Amino acid sequence: MLITELKAKETILSLITGKVFVLNCHGCKEIRFPEQEAELLQKELANVTGTVTTDYICNPENLALRLQKHAAAMEEADTILVFSCGVGVQTVADLFPEKKVCAGCDTIRLPGFQGVTPLEYDCHQCGQCYLNLTGGICPLTACSKGLLNGQCGGAKNGMCEVDPTMECGWERIQKKLEQLGRLDALKAPIQLRDYSVD
Amino acid sequence: MRITELFDNGEFVVTAEVGPPKGINASHVVAEAKEYLSTITAVNVTDNQSSVMRMGSLPTCVQLKNAGLTPILQLTCRDRNRIALQSELLGAASLGIDNILCLTGDHTTMGDHAGAKPVFDLDSVSLLHTVCQLEKGVDLGGNPLVGEAPKFAKGAVVSPCSDSVDAQLAKMERKCLAGAEYFQTQAVFDSEKFIRFMEKAKQFGKPVQLGVIIPKSAGMCKFMNNNVAGVHVPQEMIDALAADKERAKAGITGVEIAAKIIKECRPYCQGVHIMALGWEAKVPELLKQAGL
Numbered sequence: 248m249l250i251t252e253l254k255a256k257e258t259i260l261s262l263i264t265g266k267v268f269v270l271n272c273h274g275c276k277e278i279r280f281p282e283q284e285a286e287l288l289q290k291e292l293a294n295v296t297g298t299v300t301t302d303y304i305c306n307p308e309n310l311a312l313r314l315q316k317h318a319a320a321m322e323e324a325d326t327i328l329v330f331s332c333g334v335g336v337q338t339v340a341d342l343f344p345e346k347k348v349c350a351g352c353d354t355i356r357l358p359g360f361q362g363v364t365p366l367e368y369d370c371h372q373c374g375q376c377y378l379n380l381t382g383g384i385c386p387l388t389a390c391s392k393g394l395l396n397g398q399c400g401g402a403k404n405g406m407c408e409v410d411p412t413m414e415c416g417w418e419r420i421q422k423k424l425e426q427l428g429r430l431d432a433l434k435a436p437i438q439l440r441d442y443s444v445d
Numbered sequence: 446m447r448i449t450e451l452f453d454n455g456e457f458v459v460t461a462e463v464g465p466p467k468g469i470n471a472s473h474v475v476a477e478a479k480e481y482l483s484t485i486t487a488v489n490v491t492d493n494q495s496s497v498m499r500m501g502s503l504p505t506c507v508q509l510k511n512a513g514l515t516p517i518l519q520l521t522c523r524d525r526n527r528i529a530l531q532s533e534l535l536g537a538a539s540l541g542i543d544n545i546l547c548l549t550g551d552h553t554t555m556g557d558h559a560g561a562k563p564v565f566d567l568d569s570v571s572l573l574h575t576v577c578q579l580e581k582g583v584d585l586g587g588n589p590l591v592g593e594a595p596k597f598a599k600g601a602v603v604s605p606c607s608d609s610v611d612a613q614l615a616k617m618e619r620k621c622l623a624g625a626e627y628f629q630t631q632a633v634f635d636s637e638k639f640i641r642f643m644e645k646a647k648q649f650g651k652p653v654q655l656g657v658i659i660p661k662s663a664g665m666c667k668f669m670n671n672n673v674a675g676v677h678v679p680q681e682m683i684d685a686l687a688a689d690k691e692r693a694k695a696g697i698t699g700v701e702i703a704a705k706i707i708k709e710c711r712p713y714c715q716g717v718h719i720m721a722l723g724w725e726a727k728v729p730e731l732l733k734q735a736g737l
Contacts, residue, residue, distance in 0.1 A: 391552055392549060392552060392563065392565045392568070393565055394549065394565065394568045395568060395571070396568050396569075396570035396571060396616070396619050396623075397568075397570065397612065397615055397616035397619050398609060398612040398613065398615075398616050399549045399568075399569075400549075400602065400603075400604040400607065400613075400631055400674055400675050401551065401552070401674045402607065402608070402609050402612075402674055402675075403608075403672075403673075403674040403675075404608055405608060405609065408552075408555070408672075408674050409552040409554055409555070415609065415612075417609075417612055417616075418609045418612055421609070421611055421612040421615060425611075430615070433615045433618075433619070434618075434619075434622075437570055437571055437574045437619070437622070437623055438571070439567070439571050439574075439585075440566070442566075
C-alpha cells in the first residue's frame with residue numbers, strides 16, 4: 248500500500264516561485280492518493296502553465312516520453328510541483344535539474360512497491376518530505392547518517408566515508424542548490440525528525 | 446570554568462584531547478593528563494571515538510575534574526536518542542561539567558561494533574539547539590525543567606581542509622544559528638588552506654581553535670591521507686618524516702611540523718586544539734616550540 252498525504256496549503260503555496268507546472272501521479276494500483284483534495288488545491292494555484300496527471304512517474308523513460316508534448320509549458324514554468332510519492336519527486340528533480348522541483352505530498356508508506364521503482368531513488372516514507380529543502384535529493388536516503396541539517400565531517404574526495412562508492416548526499420544537495428540559485432534553502436529552520444509520523 | 450569566558454577575554458585558548466580507556470580504570474588517563482596537560486586551558490574527553498566502545502566521556506570528565514583539570518565533554522549523536530542525550534546533559538551539569546563539544550559522531554560501521562544500530566536521532570545542529578532549549582529551562586518536548594537550568598560553553602567542530610569546504614561553511618553557519626559559541630577544527634596540515642578558510646569563517650564571529658595532530662611517521666600520514674576525511678598531509682611533510690626515521694620516532698620531526706603550523710596559523714585563529722593520539726608526553730615540548 249502506498250499512502251501519500253497532501254502537505255499544508257500554506258506550505259505548498261510558499262514553495263512556488265514564478266510560474267508553475269503541476270504533475271500528478273496516480274500510478275500504483277493500491278494507492279491512497281488524496282486526489283480530490285489535490286484537485287481542489289490545484290484550482291487555487293495562480294500562473295499554472297500546465298497540468299499533467301499520469302502514472303508511474305518513477306519510471307524516467309516513460310515520464311520523459313509522456314511529457315514531450317508539454318515541453319513548452321514545462322519550459323515556461325519556474326517551479327514543477329509534483330504530487331506523488333518521494334520516489335516520483337526525486338525522479339522528476341533528476342530529470343529536470345535546472346528547475347525547482349517541489350513535493351506537494353508527504354509519503355507515509357511505500358512497502359510492496361520497491362520492486363517497481365528505479366533503484367537509484369529511495370523514499371524513506373518519513374511522512375515529513377524534506378525534498379523541498381534539499382533540491383529534490385532525499386537527505387534521509389542519500390546520506391548514510393540521514394542527517395537533516397547539513398554535511399558531517401566524513402566526506403573524502405566528495406565520497407561518503409561509510410560507503411566510498413556513494414557520493415556524499417549533502418555535497419550533492421549543496422551543488423544542486425547552488426546550481427538552482429537556492430542556497431538560501433540551507434538557512435531553513437533547524438530540522439528535527441518526528442518519528443511519531445513515521 | 447566555561448572556556449567561553451576566556452575567548453571573551455581575548456585569550457588564546459589551548460586545549461588537548463584524551464580518550465577514555467577500554468576498561469574500568471581511568472587512572473592512567475588522569476595521571477597522563479595531570480603530568481602533561483595541566484598547564485593548558487582544558488582537556489576534551491572523547492565519546493567512544495571512531496565508534497570504538499570505551500568508558501563514557503562523562504565519568505572520565507568527572508575524574509579529570511576531581512584531579513584539578515577542566516574537562517570538555519564530547520557528546521555525539523551516534524549512540525543516544527534525544528531522551529538519552531538530554532539526560533546526559535543534565536547529568537553533566539549536575540556533576541559540574543560545564544564545557545561541551547557537540548558532534549554528530551562517526552558512523553557505527555567505522556568502529557569495533559559494526560553491527561550496532563546507528564542512532565542519529567539528532568545531529569550536531571539539532572543537539573546544539575537542544576542544549577539551548579535546556580539552558581532556557583525547557584526540554585526538547587517543551588516540558589519545563591525543575592529548578593535551576595544548566596549552562597554550558599557550547600562547542601562544535603568544522604573541517605577547514607575538507608574538499609567540500611562550501612558545505613562545511615554552510616554547516617558551520619547552521620551550527621552558529623543553533624547556538625555554537627566556539628569551534629574546534631579537524632587536524633590542519635596546510636596552513637594556507639586554513640587561512641583561506643578563516644577568511645570566510647570569520648564572518649560568523651565565533652572563536653575557532655586550530656586542530657593539530659603531531660605526525661608520528663610517514664606511514665601514519667599516508668594512512669590519514671587515504672582514510673581520514675578532511676585531513677591532507679602535504680608530501681614535503683611526509684618526506685621530512687621519512688628522511689630520518691629515528692628522529693620521527695622520537696617525535697622530534699612531528700613536533701617541529703606541528704609547531705610550525707601553529708605559528709603560521711596563530712594570527713588567524715583564537716586558539717589551538719591538540720589531538721595528541723597517545724603522544725600526550727610531547728605536548729609540553731610542542732607548546733614550547735610553538736611559543737605558547
